[in-house]
Amino acid sequence: MRVCLGIADAYEGPMQSPGEAGPVMSEALARDVVKEIPPKAADLSAWYTAACLKAELVSYSPVRGCVVLRPYGFGLWENLQKHLDERFKATGHENAYFPLFIPESLLVREAEHVEGFAPEVAWVTQGGSEKLTERLAIRPTSEAIIGVMYAQWIESYRDLPVLINQWSNVVRWEKATRPFLRTMEFLWQEGHTAHASAEEAREETLRILELYRDFAENVAAIPVYVGRKSASERFPGAVETFSIEALMPDGKALQSGTSHDLGQNFAKAYDITFVDADRAIKHAYTTSWGVSWRMLGGLIMVHGDDRGLRIPPRMAPIEAVVIPIVRSNDDRAVEASRATAERLRKAGFRVRVDERDAQPGWKYSEWDLRGVPVRIEIGPRDVDAQTVVLARRDRERDQPGQRQSVALAELPGTLRELLEDIQRSLHSQAKAHLDAHTFVAPDRAEFFRLCKERAGMVDIAWCERPECEAHVKAETTATTRVLRALDEPAAVCLVCGEPAKVRAYFAQSY
């Protein structure tokens, strides 16, 4: 398969003399830059867009606000799906699919819900040449259509709980476009469950929250804060919303997964009732929860560096890329690479051989840019010695241990350990960033300063009053991200001095 980067300017640095090369890099070559993308720290937005495009995750399309998810990007999405889906199945959920179109009369039944989504709903008003008598919303989320179906399916407490998930696309009329973070159409999963009691629904909401946290930390290697959302940040129509929040390198928070306890609000709006064991007719308690491809945006920003993406092994479409190094009089490396890749595939690794007619160095840079965790170099010396060279993407080019020579016989075991080590290392690098950018604000002035300067997650005791939050937002543009239990009952709100009810992380957000 042919992969073309848009630009690949001539490399301007000094060249390493052929034959001299080995695991030791010259200092000049250790510059960790790549010409396709700007330095990450200088302008995160520009870096992010370039990285997504040049790594061939997405392309902009002729459709405003919509991107094309290219095969490599879809590979990332598939891995997210795989890991979440197996967790959903393990907790008793099943997949189903509901219609894309939602009649207006259904959507408007839950008042807060419609009001919340009204500004971003896309409407179909015409079919063929005929005007529709009733507008059809293109789903911004599926509580309405699913609620109506649950009302039909649920009769008795014996039918509960209903635990269904849907993998789908949704549309929200956005005005700006950023790959994964903000597009009019996006991919996600939405879980919708119905339960016989409030307690059970709350348990489900928290079970999924923990599932999301586990996925973010252990698969995407993104450390997150977990908790309840404030009233203003709550899902329209929910009794309570919980979320996981990640911190981006620019100090802004990214809500990466949400889980809603909908109480009986939607059951009442859509008439989801059941006859309980005590023969009384009751409204069910429902939940909904979702993760979108936005989490991929978070993964890219959190782990990437000046050379491009760094994908955690468990999410990587390609875990290791094999690069044969041939000489004009010696192309044994090609066969050796194929054989090695085949062996690794049989051992369960996701491996690709790059046999393109290009310079090895050029390929190194390209696969660095695309974030493949491990590169396997196989040259004539390796063929003779029955070894390969492993290079790890999570370390700088001049860092000790970035490259190592491994005997062929030990390759699968060493690669397995190396991938696990990279997975851990990316998480701990991200965790170090989160810790370094989490502040317990000592006083009001410092709190405002940290929020305004986008320092990161700012932790305070808070009164939980909407007007207090609005005041902070007006002054600093920061909002509450998640709330958690108060540690000292006597604490007062750092902002307004009223009695505190919770501890809250404030941050600017995406």
Place this chain on the structure above:
RNA sequence: CGGGGCGUGGCUCAGCUUGGUAGAGCGCUUCGUUCGGGACGAAGAGGUCGCACGUUCAAAUCGUGUCGCCCCGACCA
């Protein structure tokens, strides 16, 4: 939706002020030499200048509109 910027071969951009019939570098194709961190030579291909309307003998260039993208804010996953 406000404020600013930008749309010219695949990519990055020059040309626009002072209208005269389109350029560079990289990439791409073929052949040869190369290949352990972005190779080199030779020969080629490729653009209705985002789109529409207007001004003009003549528009990439001037005007109006429109679509899209980027950055900064307001809204959201």
